Amino acid sequence: MAGFAAAGLLAYAVDLALFTFLRGPAGADPLTAKALSFMAGCTVAYAGNALGPYRTARTRAGVRTFAVFCAVNLAGAAVQLLCLAVSHYGLGLTSQRADTVSGAVIGMALATMLRFWGTRTLVFHNRGRGGSWTG
Known part of the structure; x- marks a missing residue:
């Protein structure tokens, strides 16, 4: 789990740094910036997981x-947005x-x-061992 967390933290840092750069100095619109930074973060997370905790x-x-x-x-991103939407719009908790x-x-x-469940169950799983990662 530590390797999964490390890959996730690095991916988050890449996503945040690229989004900040694209929105700031590069002047990209928010949706384009987020789409590009999300894909960069996914790529880093995939590589980190493939070369790290799920390398076998x-x-x-x-x-x-x-x-x-x-x-x-x-x-996973949809879950985060759903939690925010329920709290902000459904429950009326609107403070920062x-x-x-x-x-x-x-x-x-x-x-x-x-993401942890999906990554180990749907992406990096051992075929021929019941379809799940046994790491």
Whole structure:
């Protein structure tokens, strides 16, 4: 789990740094900046997981595997947004602190559990051993 966390932290740092650069000095619009930074973060996370905690998993590397990895990460992002939307719009908790807690704390915790499960179950799994990673 430590390797998964390390890869995730590095990917988060890349995502945040690239988004900040694209929105700031590069002058990109927010959606373009976020889409590009998200893909860069996914690429770093995929490489970090493939070369780190899941390096012994027997899986086919390639476009399909990377696409499934990105889909798992998009599902995690949707969980974070859902937590934020429920708190902000559904419960009326509209302060910056409430948004941070719901999106970046609660949402991130739930999204991380989903990403961990999805990464080990759907992306990096040992074929021929019941379809799940036994690491």
